[in-house]
Amino acid sequence: MDLLLHQVSKRFGQNQVIGATSIAVEEVRSLVLIGPSGGGKSTLLRLVAGLLRPESGKIELNGGAIPDEADARRRYRASLGVVFQAFNLFPHLSARDNVKLPLTVVHGCSEDDAHEIATALLERFRLGSHEDKRPYELSGGQRQRVAIARALVHRPQLLLLDEPTSALDPEMTGEVLDVIQELKSEGVDFMLVTHEMGFAREVADEIWFLAEGGIKESGSPETLFNRPQSPSTQRFLERVLKY
């Protein structure tokens, strides 16, 4: 993916969440956002996902600016996949129907084709025996894997994951991280917000450290974890890697 932010800022009421941020990366497969809570990671991810509009500045993904006009914006969102911390599956639909929905409703797929694609994808995520279950019948790890399948089913140009393991216990976290690892080896481009530092280090091509509404430091995981330059990155890493 190529991603460019130019003077992007976002505020909620009085609260400046992202302040005039500019940065560009080219041809990275996996971009990982780390940093303290309230630092603007999730907001930045939602800005790139087209779910929030910046107050000012522009964002370009793979050479195209995020459109302003409503229909074009919707098409832009349809070209991405988003996974949320709280899974956000549709509770009235089975696992399979959750995965089918983007195909049939948004991407004009026939019922049969969607069924086939969704079934194959769930099978691959080791959810074959759970296809007909509703979300409340699944474990947290299973739910998040269904959510990842739903976000991937239409082959998005970029997958955005917002703290996908924060609501999971360590074992389920492992299940979900395995899946993300697999996606990386298959060449799916993704942007990930996470607190799992070990995983961030392993999976990232590029890491951005966000704090106080700005990108304080960016670079390869080796540099950022081994030789952090900014004092706020150093303090943060010291704290989170202490135990």
Place this chain on the structure above:
Amino acid sequence: MKVRLEWFTIRPEKPPHPLAVGLSYLMVFGVLAIVFQVAFVRLQYDWNWSVLGEYRTLFLHGWGTTLGLSVASLGLSLLLGVGLALAGQSRWLPLRSFHRLTVEVIRGTPLLVQILIFFYVVADAYGIQNRYVVGVLTLSLFSAAYIAEIVRAGIESVGASQWESARAIGMSDPQIYRHIVFPQAMRRALPPLAGQFVSLIKDSSLLSMIGIAEFTKNARDVNSLTFSTLESYLPLAIGYLVLTLPISWWTQRLERSLHFET
């Protein structure tokens, strides 16, 4: 065999035996029957059930009319109610004002007054001659105000995170309403909707005020012709139950099939 009290105790781990359920209904029914039987015996009421046979066409016509009015009003009020609820969600202010004003005025005034105004003023002025049409329209509008509030509560119970993930998929607002919001709102709105539909059926009796020969009016006519009050009104109660009980059963079944936990 001895009847044991614990048969009739509901335990979370074990649903009650169907026989126990049946027996329980029978006991309650029996007690109520005794209470009323005693009352009737003390009253020394002189039953005259021949009235029922004599005026059966009047009863049946009235019941049929009530059924027709109810079915028509039920469908129309659901349509109007959902439309009104959506108007209340609109981004356009006048639509919201229309929703608020309509709901408050209709819910805050007696149906009787609405029927009279619609029939003698509005319908008359706009040349609607058919009193059945006016009746169905008035009843539907009245019920729609309540349904709109029920539907609104259902729509609002679908959280922002559902909207966000549907938008992230690239769905348009109408698609989100159709595939995400309405199915979930429906599940939560069903119990109060069933209650509203039952009220609607009973409220249709007020249409006798504008000379519609529906069930209640015909039963009243039989009473004034024969002075057999109970023989006129008991069939009326049963006739309404025949209409309202299926609604309760049907919505309970629908509720179970739509079951999901959030």
